[in-house]
Amino acid sequence: MNYLAFVLRRLITLIPVLFGISLLVFFMIHLVPGDPAVTLLGSHATTSAVAELHKQLGLDHPIWRQYLTFLNHLLHGNLGESYQYKSSVTSLISQNLLPTVWLIVAGVILAVLISVPLAVWAASRRNRLADSAIRTIPLVGLGMPAFWLGIMLILLLSLKAGAFPASGFGTGTLNHVRSIILPGLTVALALVPILVRSLRASLINVLQSDYIVTARSKGLGAPRVVLGHALRNAAISSVTVLGVNIAYLIGSTLVVEKVFALNGVGFLMITAIFNRDFPIVQGVTLLFAIMVVAVNLLTDISHAALDPRVRLS
Amino acid sequence: MTVISVPGSATDTVVPTTRRRRKHNVLLIVGLTLFGLLVLAAILAPVLASHDPIQQDLANARLAPGSPGHLLGTDELGRDIYSRLLYGARIDLRVGVLAVVSPFIIGTVLGLVSGWFGGWLDTVIMRIVDVVVAFPFFVLVIALVFALGAGTGSIYVAITMVGWVAYCRIVRGEVLVAKEQEYALAARASGLPTWRILFRHLLPNVVLQAVIYSMSDIVLTILAIVTLGYLGLGVPPPTPDWGSMIQDGQQFLLTQWYLATIPGIAVVITGLALALIADGLVDRFDRR
Numbered sequence: 001m002n003y004l005a006f007v008l009r010r011l012i013t014l015i016p017v018l019f020g021i022s023l024l025v026f027f028m029i030h031l032v033p034g035d036p037a038v039t040l041l042g043s044h045a046t047t048s049a050v051a052e053l054h055k056q057l058g059l060d061h062p063i064w065r066q067y068l069t070f071l072n073h074l075l076h077g078n079l080g081e082s083y084q085y086k087s088s089v090t091s092l093i094s095q096n097l098l099p100t101v102w103l104i105v106a107g108v109i110l111a112v113l114i115s116v117p118l119a120v121w122a123a124s125r126r127n128r129l130a131d132s133a134i135r136t137i138p139l140v141g142l143g144m145p146a147f148w149l150g151i152m153l154i155l156l157l158s159l160k161a162g163a164f165p166a167s168g169f170g171t172g173t174l175n176h177v178r179s180i181i182l183p184g185l186t187v188a189l190a191l192v193p194i195l196v197r198s199l200r201a202s203l204i205n206v207l208q209s210d211y212i213v214t215a216r217s218k219g220l221g222a223p224r225v226v227l228g229h230a231l232r233n234a235a236i237s238s239v240t241v242l243g244v245n246i247a248y249l250i251g252s253t254l255v256v257e258k259v260f261a262l263n264g265v266g267f268l269m270i271t272a273i274f275n276r277d278f279p280i281v282q283g284v285t286l287l288f289a290i291m292v293v294a295v296n297l298l299t300d301i302s303h304a305a306l307d308p309r310v311r312l313s
Numbered sequence: 314m315t316v317i318s319v320p321g322s323a324t325d326t327v328v329p330t331t332r333r334r335r336k337h338n339v340l341l342i343v344g345l346t347l348f349g350l351l352v353l354a355a356i357l358a359p360v361l362a363s364h365d366p367i368q369q370d371l372a373n374a375r376l377a378p379g380s381p382g383h384l385l386g387t388d389e390l391g392r393d394i395y396s397r398l399l400y401g402a403r404i405d406l407r408v409g410v411l412a413v414v415s416p417f418i419i420g421t422v423l424g425l426v427s428g429w430f431g432g433w434l435d436t437v438i439m440r441i442v443d444v445v446v447a448f449p450f451f452v453l454v455i456a457l458v459f460a461l462g463a464g465t466g467s468i469y470v471a472i473t474m475v476g477w478v479a480y481c482r483i484v485r486g487e488v489l490v491a492k493e494q495e496y497a498l499a500a501r502a503s504g505l506p507t508w509r510i511l512f513r514h515l516l517p518n519v520v521l522q523a524v525i526y527s528m529s530d531i532v533l534t535i536l537a538i539v540t541l542g543y544l545g546l547g548v549p550p551p552t553p554d555w556g557s558m559i560q561d562g563q564q565f566l567l568t569q570w571y572l573a574t575i576p577g578i579a580v581v582i583t584g585l586a587l588a589l590i591a592d593g594l595v596d597r598f599d600r601r
Contacts, residue, residue, distance in 0.1 A: 020444030143584010251449025
């Protein structure tokens with residue numbers, strides 16, 4: 001199968017997923033039995049507020065029609081209006097998107113910068129001291145709450161050492177960079193245990209293949225074999241590993257933004273939770289899902305471009 | 314289990330394997346002991362606690378660890394941290410372990426059915442799985458708990474709605490392999506009813522991977538509970554929970570760093586215990 005056909009087929013599989021995502025997000029307010037308007041506004045809401053919300057959400061129509069209206073609005077980029085800010089959710093999200101994008105990018109870069117050397121080191125010294133030490137990282141790291149890790153980094157690197165700002169996004173690119181390092185490191189460290197484990201495994205796998213034996217028997221030194229030959233092939237599978245786990249990384253930005261008071265979309269959502277501002281919660285949840293779907297698509301497409309074998313399966 | 318392949322020497326391939334197996338049995342025992350102690354501490358909290366975990370004592374607020382009568386100090390309301398930690402374990406461990414039961418059962422059954430029957434049923438179930446995994450785990454759990462209203466009941470429902478997909482995928486993958494094996498074909502050929510083949514013959518062979526995964530799932534679930542507690546969506550106060558303890562302590566980071574640090578260490582130790590059990594199980598039972 002050629003590359004274009006692969007991409008096309010992959011795009012078609014997106015349709016049911018996107019449809020399902022919209023359904024799930026729509027039905028979120030109908031999870032609790034009873035009147036969704038009362039659920040949203042809380043039991044202390046006035047009757048007039050409930051009635052107004054009924055009209056706004058079209059709750060008097062049959063459920064399938066409510067969904068079609070929701071879908072129609074969605075396709076026009078309309079995610080409803082925030083109760084608290086009285087402005088459209090779409091504009092609120094776009095105002096808050098930049099810090100989140102910065103955070104995700106910083107998180108990915110730092111995660112790769114930390115994981116790759118550790119994995120290479122562990123795989124090339126297999127079953128030795130360094131390997132054993134690095135293999136304990138997932139044991140300890142996977143049970144570490146991201147928000148607590150963030151608080152600890154604030155304590156050690158910001159309050160004690162004074163190296164980085166403890167919260168906010170700052171103004172100007174230079175301050176953005178300074179402000180994003182700690183939250184980025186937090187997000188990255190939450191991902192490192194997973195990345196190190198799978199990268200190490202795939203490197204070990206590659207190191208046992210025939211062409212590595214050939215390279216070794218030609219008399220190439222260990223650094224050349226590992227960095228020049230093995231890492232290149234292991235990198236392909238690690239792109240996939242990174243892609244699969246990007247959902248985890250994107251998910252951890254939510255609470256990390258709260259810890260660092262970083263005004264991204266995650267922070268917007270957490271604030272909305274406290275204000276019972278449902279349209280924002282709904283909109284951001286949808287946005288996160290679409291980000292994950294987009295990243296997975298990009299991963300698959302680039303994986304297929306890098307490794308022709310993928311297209312055949 | 315990975316076997317180190319050294320061409321031409323049979324002993325070399327056997328020796329490291331058994332040695333590794335023994336070493337990981339140690340890990341399994343250490344993990345089980347650690348987790349057992351944590352569970353014991355949670356169960357015996359009323360006996361072990363030195364104070365009432367919600368009893369305020371403003372005159373003795375924010376005492377440092379090691380203060381007389383308060384092993385780990387007191388929080389901003391003068392409540393004993395050691396006692397709150399124990400009672401927090403009661404909530405967090407109980408909810409963490411119980412919350413994975415229904416996703417385990419639902420996911421395993423759907424995975425069995427999906428893998429065995431294939432066809433349109435498989436397609437439908439797998440499309441639903443695709444939708445759920447499109448959402449970042451924490452985001453969907455937080456959004457669902459918000460929609461359902463804070464509290465443990467909502468946590469159970471939300472974790473179930475999100476968590477079953479992992480078990481479904483794992484079991485389905487195992488079934489696809491197992492159903493081509495001879496014992497499954499034999500069971501089929503002997504005309505046994507389908508439910509009997511599925512639950513008596515297939516299930517015992519495919520459930521191991523799900524059990525191993527459930528260990529890391531408990532860790533993930535405890536992280537979710539603690540995160541919800543931190544965001545104020547967990548167990549309502551004043552009931553102690555590790556997440557809300559960290560949240561309370563965060564504002565005193567500069568002066569009383571241990572308030573936010575100690576409950577986090579409790580979470581990490583719990584995660585370590587379960588990770589050791591999972592790794593131990595893989596090496597003890599996984600024959601691949």
